[in-house]
Amino acid sequence: MTTLDMIEDAARRLNGHIRRTPLLSSPFLDAVAGRRILIKPECLQHTGSFKARGGWSALSAMDDATRKRGVIAYSSGNHAQGVARAATEHGAPSVIVMPSDAPQLKIDNTRALGAEVVLYDRATEDRELIGAELSRQRNLTLIKPFDEPLVIAGQGTVGLEIAAQAAELGITQAEVLVNCGGGGLTAGVALALAGHAPGLLVRTCEPVGFDDVARSLISGKIESNTAASGSICDAILTQSPGEITFPILQRLCGSGLVVPEADALRAMAQAFLRLKIVCEPGGAISLAAALYHGAQIDADTVIVVATGGNVEPDIFARALDIL
């Protein structure tokens, strides 16, 4: 169970190894949204997403002997890079189990960051079984992508930064929009804000067709997506929220926002034009919600977490074509 203390401990371990991303803004985006928007660009984080935080949190908390034997993770790409970087910088070997249809860029980067990549077929193989088998054979510690208290604690440092940055700006009331896959980041941010900025309400953001979290928040139990792929928002296509993350979301978050993935491309174009940052589709659903679905939002101020920027050039070019 992740606590506020664990998040604050993680922040101390991350210090000097993880970037404190700024809060960006643009009067042009405020005009589109009809309210004040602040953007936390975690695409500027090491490895191009907030996942570098959770990876570092997990690796830095391990005892030396365990860490030396190595770690294993399964991930479509961003958690992969976060764990690979943290492992390599800690001098630990890492094995990452990735779907063979993950973006080539993410596979290449994970290898270049020092990991051994094991590919599997999403349609016919089970990544958890592959991970468990390799973990047993080689005595590797599994670092789960979201349902792991130390990972949640690492992602929660985004929330500590938001609390401090909002306070500097005198903001005490806002909605905080977070792109949500398994809920690790959302749960961590929600815990951090509940402790340090209780007037900031976290809301999950998902693409249409992959709204397992929004539906779970409505029904009060863990719901699943029917599809496992088929969206450009590859970073957040997790089947369901986690056993650990969901109760935190349920306790602390507002209702979930659900946005057409085409709006993620429009939001990527605005982020290019107005903020000069690169977002991946799954990293821009939150901005899309703020810009184009304001009717679902109550607060005068919205803080958008732009969670990642690992996008293939051809997808980004599609976003530019909108302009």
Add this chain to the structure above:
Amino acid sequence: MTTLDMIEDAARRLNGHIRRTPLLSSPFLDAVAGRRILIKPECLQHTGSFKARGGWSALSAMDDATRKRGVIAYSSGNHAQGVARAATEHGAPSVIVMPSDAPQLKIDNTRALGAEVVLYDRATEDRELIGAELSRQRNLTLIKPFDEPLVIAGQGTVGLEIAAQAAELGITQAEVLVNCGGGGLTAGVALALAGHAPGLLVRTCEPVGFDDVARSLISGKIESNTAASGSICDAILTQSPGEITFPILQRLCGSGLVVPEADALRAMAQAFLRLKIVCEPGGAISLAAALYHGAQIDADTVIVVATGGNVEPDIFARALDIL
């Protein structure tokens, strides 16, 4: 004459109104360059370039009565936006004289930021005459784009931040690559570093064919470009370094780097891929120099100022096509 004290005064006036941009890095870029590269992304600054600093510095230093009458500036785009934003936020009217062939995005943004835009024909009209005439008619204060001590002081705050950020990282020796048009930013950064981080040597970066500063540094007198347009690096096509800026560059900077503009597009692609930031061509010449022209660099560590990100989507798409 700009002094270190003036830069520090400007930093106090800018505090809370200008972003302290982070220092970014990527192991992938270090590998391409064969040395450590740190990137200061001023493209993430308000208005998409460092020019927001000089504009704020000038407006914030004016007395109320003068400011109320309004200001005028001539600019191909980035200084325009910087002055327009500063004027509007200070409640002052602004008139910006822009070439009719400036990127439409920059013209539109300048208007949207609250300025009255007056277009002129680069081939047949003289912007300084137009500016002087309007200034006289309407009693407006001219804010020159670079050869103005308060503007240099504002841009110099980039140097104060670099000095502090390098010190945090324990860096005492480095070359600092700055895209150079008229030399306002370069002069300000050089003054700030001479005062606070004397082991950091500033080097100017220009595109081939527009290397007036590099040639001036060699000959010891102000040289001019023969062409006034015809490069995608529109932000830094100034004819010559300024009367005020050049003696500062001559005293404090190393030799100038000159880079083919095609390499700016390659650098923009790498900035997209590895840093998730958007650079305009004239803002990426410095990164191009670090990545592809390392033979002209001595230091083990290079700090690159990515000066701006106001690029049209079709030019950015050309950079993506390289990947």
